[in-house]
Amino acid sequence: MASLQLDGQHICGGFLIAKQWVLSAAHCTEETDGKTFQVLLGAHSLTEPEPHKRLYRVRAQIPHPGSNIHNNKDDLLLLQLEEEAELNAHVQVLPLQREDRDVAPDTVCEVAGWGTINHSGRRPDKLYQLERPVLSRDVCNHRTRHDHTITEKMMCTDSRRKDTCKGDSGGPLVCNGVAEAVVTAGSRVCGNYKKPAIYTRIAPYTAWIDGVMAAGDG
Numbered sequence: 001m002a003s004l005q006l007d008g009q010h011i012c013g014g015f016l017i018a019k020q021w022v023l024s025a026a027h028c029t030e031e032t033d034g035k036t037f038q039v040l041l042g043a044h045s046l047t048e049p050e051p052h053k054r055l056y057r058v059r060a061q062i063p064h065p066g067s068n069i070h071n072n073k074d075d076l077l078l079l080q081l082e083e084e085a086e087l088n089a090h091v092q093v094l095p096l097q098r099e100d101r102d103v104a105p106d107t108v109c110e111v112a113g114w115g116t117i118n119h120s121g122r123r124p125d126k127l128y129q130l131e132r133p134v135l136s137r138d139v140c141n142h143r144t145r146h147d148h149t150i151t152e153k154m155m156c157t158d159s160r161r162k163d164t165c166k167g168d169s170g171g172p173l174v175c176n177g178v179a180e181a182v183v184t185a186g187s188r189v190c191g192n193y194k195k196p197a198i199y200t201r202i203a204p205y206t207a208w209i210d211g212v213m214a215a216g217d218g
């Protein structure tokens, strides 16, 4: 799990997909007015000293060319670290789902982050993890939910009670040990069952991801 930070403040989640590459969400760069993130790896607490915590500088930030501020399409961001991350028990690469097939509805997946944890907007110091069931695209696209805005490159999880929120964007949705999708803010609403959590599925973007990593590695 990665924390994307500006001036020591957690902004978004992300995760290591190769030794020198982190995947996150393009919307995370919206309020950074051009500043480059630093990436914290190996952390559980954001503030306490921990043996495997290490802050990395970012050489390049590459948002998906289709990402934009008006919708949730192609909401992916690749970050190339200044150097390869030092891997250990607390810092590992997460395998990506490369087969472009929907995760079965009701599959219980997990999502983690340092995003706000309740309606007070309290921000946690320690990483939170949540299990959430996958919601079918048909239900998620219902008129009373996200009203046909969920494309085949997106997926949803139930947002009744437990949900992702501000600061969780960019983190991975992991199903059976494989990163299936990336948290996107979507309608920005948290914990409202009528607005399920939206994610950008990874499998449709593996060609883009591989292309950027190949070009970036020179």
Ligand SMILES: NCc1cccc(NC(=O)c2cccc3[nH]c(C(N)=O)cc23)c1
Residues within 6 Å of the ligand: 030, 159, 163, 164, 165, 166, 167, 168, 169, 183, 184, 185, 186, 187, 188, 189, 190, 191, 196, 197, 198
């Ligand atoms: N449950 C789905 C889900 C997943 C991830 C994030 C979010 N919600 C936000 O991100 C959010 C919420 C409230 C005010 C906000 N202001 C801003 C902003 N960028 O100014 C974002 C937000 C929601």
